[in-house]
Amino acid sequence: MINQTFSITSMHKPHLKKYYQSIAKNVISKIEKLKINQEYTIPTGWIGHAVFVSFQRINKTHIVIRIDNLAPDNPPDMHKIVHSTKKFNITQPKILGQLHVDHLEMNLNYFILLIDSVKRDLTFEDGTSLIYNLDGQIINLDEIQIHVPCFVEQARANCFVKCFHSGFWIRVGEKDQKLYKRLLLAEKDNANLFASRCIEKYQHNFNDLFDQFTTLVEKEDIQNLPFSNRTRLQDKLKMSYKQHYKHLLNNNNNNNIEHCSLLDDKYIHLRFENNNKPIDLKNIFLKSRVLMIGEAGCGKTTVCQYITYSWAIGRKLWSNQFAWLFYIKMRNLNSEIYPTQSNNYLLIDIIEKECFQEHKLDDFDKQKLANQFETSSNILWILDGFDERMIPEYLYSVEQELLTKSYLLLTSRTNATYNFPYDIQVQIPNFTETDMEDYISNYFSFTLRTTGRECWTFISCCEQLR
Known part of the structure; x- marks a missing residue:
């Protein structure tokens, strides 16, 4: 297969063939623009195994081609084993x-084959022949001796991630382990996000079949919409929540999700009290309108994020009780985020921006969702930070509409004033020593245990902090 020209190469999707040449030229252009020590990496492999082909600029004129594959026996005798024991190999x-930059264009067919290998499952023989250049298909490739780090062999089932491992280490350097770990986590999250978006796109295309019929109905008949349309909007809402609240956010890092920890890794289950008696989070909606109070920094916003994310992923909290959940940060209802406009803002405008975020809604979806506000009785509204709001006059009507909802969870600091009726008040008490120790232990996680112990020791010994 490798010695054949691209025009007769058999591909699993022949109708894509005409696009591969332009893709390959684009890849070559990106490699040509690399600065010294920068890399361009292509994930590929063969059936059951992932391998990365990396192109690294080493000077003004040359690119080094490197294969990141931490399985020394797959294929055998391709990677140097520096050290071997009964349990693992170091490879x-x-x-x-090395390839001169001026020779990249003459290797267009090689890049086309490499791109094609990403799109389909190669056999072991075809994959190793192409990736390791066994047939010499890379034109004017010269030998070079350069230093590369050694790596411990990893589990076979982890081949996709372990290919990232070596490439990141080489690009970042051994001294900056913190950045390396953060980049690795970001790549894993990106892979998960890409998979989720593929699922969402598939579901969206499936449900669009039903929209061909529902778009013909009159607006007054929207309440009789098929179940599939309601499900599609719910899936879009849940996808937005999973994307934005998977990580532990605060007021200062909402736009830097990649720098945040996973919510489930860091979340501490707080204690709640009603009339000085303990109450479980799952039981606070025994009555419909709940006021949750607590001091600044006690975890009110984190609880709201946890509830929202739990609903989105189907965690058993109140998932069976509420078909819809809308989470609104009250401090966002300001003139900067919602500047004045000729038409008054409607509640659906706030929901689109605060809950669906970049998942935009068309006019028909907005009408369908607005109808749910009027006809559904199982909607939970979370209004976080009632004491932080600075609502302009033209948004008062939206605020009043929110405060009349049947199922409402509103959070506020303890000493703030409230001008709306509620059925139950829940308080988050201050952290105990055990709570603080658990929080610090969770926050610093596995990689920074020593730092966590030092932090706890400092707090324990500091009278001003106790």
């Missing part, structure tokens, strides 16, 4: 050689 990435 090196494979350097194929």
